[in-house]
Each structure stands twice: as structure tokens, then as C-alpha cells.
Amino acid sequence: MDYFCYKNGKLFAENTEVERIIAKIGTPVYIYSKATFTNHLQKVQKAYSQLDTTVCYSVKACGNINILKILAEAGSGFDIVSGGELYRTLQAGGEPSKIVYAGVGKTDKEIIEALNAGIGYFNIESEAEMENLIHLATQQGKCPKAALRINPDVDPKTHTYTTTGKKETKFGVDIERARKVFADYGKNKAVKLCAIHIHLGSAGKTVEPYVEAIKKALVLIDQLRKDGFTIEAIDMGGGYGADYTTGTAPSAEDYAAAIVPMLKGRNLKLILEPGASIAANAAILVTQVLYLKSSGSKRFVIVDAGMNDLIRPPLYNAFHFIWPAKVDKEFVPSCRHKDLQLAGTEVVDVVGPICEGADFFAKDRALPPVKRGDLLSIFTAGAYGFTMSSNYNARPRPAEVLVNGEEFTVIRRRETYEDLTRLEK
Numbered sequence: 001m002d003y004f005c006y007k008n009g010k011l012f013a014e015n016t017e018v019e020r021i022i023a024k025i026g027t028p029v030y031i032y033s034k035a036t037f038t039n040h041l042q043k044v045q046k047a048y049s050q051l052d053t054t055v056c057y058s059v060k061a062c063g064n065i066n067i068l069k070i071l072a073e074a075g076s077g078f079d080i081v082s083g084g085e086l087y088r089t090l091q092a093g094g095e096p097s098k099i100v101y102a103g104v105g106k107t108d109k110e111i112i113e114a115l116n117a118g119i120g121y122f123n124i125e126s127e128a129e130m131e132n133l134i135h136l137a138t139q140q141g142k143c144p145k146a147a148l149r150i151n152p153d154v155d156p157k158t159h160t161y162t163t164t165g166k167k168e169t170k171f172g173v174d175i176e177r178a179r180k181v182f183a184d185y186g187k188n189k190a191v192k193l194c195a196i197h198i199h200l201g202s203a204g205k206t207v208e209p210y211v212e213a214i215k216k217a218l219v220l221i222d223q224l225r226k227d228g229f230t231i232e233a234i235d236m237g238g239g240y241g242a243d244y245t246t247g248t249a250p251s252a253e254d255y256a257a258a259i260v261p262m263l264k265g266r267n268l269k270l271i272l273e274p275g276a277s278i279a280a281n282a283a284i285l286v287t288q289v290l291y292l293k294s295s296g297s298k299r300f301v302i303v304d305a306g307m308n309d310l311i312r313p314p315l316y317n318a319f320h321f322i323w324p325a326k327v328d329k330e331f332v333p334s335c336r337h338k339d340l341q342l343a344g345t346e347v348v349d350v351v352g353p354i355c356e357g358a359d360f361f362a363k364d365r366a367l368p369p370v371k372r373g374d375l376l377s378i379f380t381a382g383a384y385g386f387t388m389s390s391n392y393n394a395r396p397r398p399a400e401v402l403v404n405g406e407e408f409t410v411i412r413r414r415e416t417y418e419d420l421t422r423l424e425k
């Protein structure tokens with residue numbers, strides 16, 4: 001669900017015509033919908049309202065401080081994975097006690113910054129990290145809370161790069177080892193180890209892996225409590241599906257319908273770390289057609305955005321629906337689907353200008369006929385879009401625009417050539 005719709009053949013972001021934004025800002029550009037962000041957040045908050053739940057939006061999905069501000073004002077906490085994300089979150093007015101900090105390689109500097117900010121939980125990924133946190137907390141005179149990240153060994157059936165809850169990953173410790181970690185560190189005074197953290201990976205399309213993981217986590221929690229340890233919270237991580245293809249992801253209510261009954265009456269606070277399911281549908285990347293080219297049987301649409309602007313298609317083999325920003329009536333898409341077949345479409349590859357074979361947005365995709373100068377919208381670009389962008393090929397990064405009803409604001413200006421060399425002295 002989002003607020004990017006065609007009206008009379010013209011693509012709108014909320015009540016703002018996309019062409020009107022492009023006329024002023026140019027391409028390529030990320031266009032965000034405020035209402036989509038807040039709507040998705042509220043759906044999660046509502047779905048889990050029967051439990052004592054804190055939604056901690058995952059900053060790495062989309063971290064512009066103007067967007068973090070909107071989410072903070074709507075009551076969100078934040079899931080961070082670096083000192084830079086802590087800085088962003090605090091700049092945006094994020095409530096420190098609602099910050100959870102994950103990551104296998106936290107540096108001393110980052111840990112000290114988080115200790116001084118007074119974050120909610122350190123999500124601990126190894127014994128060595130626990131030792132170091134105890135050392136630094138004692139040195140700084142702080143008494144932080146920590147959650148142990150466990151590895152429930154379930155497969156979310158997603159891309160290998162986004163699978164993080166299986167035994168062979170670098171993340172967390174296995175369930176058997178978790179009891180030993182609590183035996184060694186669960187009673188120490190410097191760091192309150194009092195919660196369990198799980199994160200299965202990203203972009204799962206079913207509820208079952210979560211159910212399986214919670215079952216395992218609850219067995220562990222019961223054992224730990226029996227052993228005399230205090231477990232006050234379970235952090236379920238993120239990875240909830242987003243609608244890249246219309247109607248394929250379970251909704252927040254679908255997940256909650258399975259998860260809430262399992263946790264009810266358990267005296268556990270719940271933390272959720274959704275990233276993509278909040279942000280993905282909240283943006284489009286708009287690009288302009290530069291050239292058309294045929295090569296053998298292939299037809300290429302060459303556009304002015306590249307893999308430096310949006311790397312998900314080559315990196316994860318991810319599907320992004322692509323469609324012109326202005327179409328005749330017969331080409332208004334009824335849904336966003338890879339195999340959407342309409343009479344009169346042509347099968348093309350949509351590619352960028354970068355000197356890499358991997359620089360593509362779509363392969364063998366049926367699109368309405370386009371010509372030089374037309375605008376194409378790459379949908380569901382809000383998560384791991386701008387945050388993964390780079391200056392590769394010395395390309396200034398695109399502008400980011402936030403739409404609120406009939407208004408739009410530039411929330412990050414387009415980079416300039418001067419920006420490219422500014423730090424090179």
C-alpha cells in the first residue's frame with residue numbers, strides 16, 4: 001500500500017503530480033510520500049497494541065533526518081547499526097531510550113557514544129563484544145541494558161545476502177550457546193543482560209519463520225528464567241515483507257495475528273525493527289529516458305539513473321516495478337507485477353549509463369513504448385535505495401524530495417561536482 005497512483009494517466013505522489021516535481025528538481029530524484037511512512041508505522045503500532053510494544057524503525061533502510069523526524073514524532077524508536085546512524089537519529093530528535101543498537105563490529109568509539117547517549121539496548125552479538133561492553137561501561141560509569149542476539153537457525157527463504165538467522169552466519173550466537181553466555185554474564189552488575197534479540201534477515205514473504213523463531217526463543221527464555229535470570233524483553237528484529245509486487249507481502253496484521261498470541265501473558269516487552277516494510281513503498285526513483293538502442297534481438301532503454309543511485313537489482317536480483325510517469329488510458333497499470341501484460345507493450349531492458357554490465361534496473365520487461373525524454377518511475381525504491389547510493393563514476397547523488405499532500409520539499413539537495421571533490425585536499 002502506498003500513495004503513488006495514476007490519475008488520468010499521470011503519476012501522482014499523494015496529491016502532487018510527479019511531472020511538476022521533475023520540472024523543478026530534475027532527474028534522477030527520489031520522491032518520498034510522508035503519508036506512506038506514517039501509515040505503515042501506525043499499522044505496525046496498531047497491530048501489536050495488545051502487547052507492550054516499541055517499534056524501532058531500522059535507520060539503515062532510509063535514514064534522511066527529515067524522515068527520521070517524521071517517524072520520531074509519530075512515536076517510533078530506532079534500530080541503529082553504527083555511530084553514524086546514532087548521530088543521525090539524535091539529530092532527528094529520536095528518543096535515546098527507544099534506540100536499539102545491533103551490529104557484529106561495534107568499535108569502542110561507537111560504544112562509548114551510545115553509552116553516553118543512554119540508548120535502550122545494546123544488541124550483543126558475541127561473548128567478546130559483551131566483555132568489551134562491560135569494560136567500557138565500567139570505565140564510563142554507565143549501566144546499560146543489553147539483549148543477546150540469538151541465531152534461531154531458521155531460514156526466511158530469502159536471498160543469501162539477506163539471510164541472517166541461520167547457523168552459518170556471522171550474526172548472533174546459537175541457542176545452545178546462549179545459556180552459557182547468560183551463565184557467564186547474566187548476573188554481572190556493569191551491564192544488565194535482560195533481553196533476547198532475533199533478526200532473521202530481510203524481505204521474507206511468509207509469517208512461518210517468525211513463528212518458528214519465537215517458539216525456539218520462548219523455550220530459551222523459559223529456561224533462562226528458571227535459571228534465575230531476568231528476561232524483560234524480546235526483540236523480534238525486522239525483515240517483514242514489503243509489497244514490491246502488489247499483494248505479495250503479509251500485512252502487519254498478518255504477522256501480528258500469528259505473533260501476538262504467542263507472546264500474550266508472557267510478561268515480555270516486545271521490540272520490532274521494521275525497515276523495508278515501512279520505507280520500501282514510501283518512495284519512487286524517477287529517471288529520464290536518454291536513448292533507445294537495439295542490439296541483436298535486445299532492446300535497451302537507457303536512462304539517467306544508474307546502479308550507483310539504486311543498487312538493489314544487481315545486488316539482490318531484486319524486482320522493482322518500472323512504468324512511465326505519463327501514459328495513455330490503455331496503459332494505466334492495474335497492479336505492479338513483473339509479468340504485467342498489456343496489449344501494445346514492448347519487451348526491453350532498462351539500463352543505466354555506468355560502465356558495468358551489472359548496471360540494470362530491469363531485464364526483459366514489458367513496458368509501454370517510450371521515447372527520449374520520457375520519465376520512468378522505479379517503484380518501491382524507499383528502502384536500501386538512497387542509503388546504498390554512491391558516487392561511483394563520479395556521479396553526484398540524486399536529490400531527495402518529500403511530498404506531503406499537495407506540497408513538496410527538497411530534503412536533500414542534489415549533489416554538485418564541487419561536492420565530489422570537496423574532501424580531497
Ligand SMILES: *Cc1c(COP(=O)(O)O)cnc(C)c1O
Nearest residue numbers: 058102202238239273274275276
Ligand atoms: C537491517 C536490519 C533490520 C531491518 O530489516 P528490514 O528487512 O529492512 O526490515 C532490522 N534489524 C536488524 C538488526 C537489521 O540489521
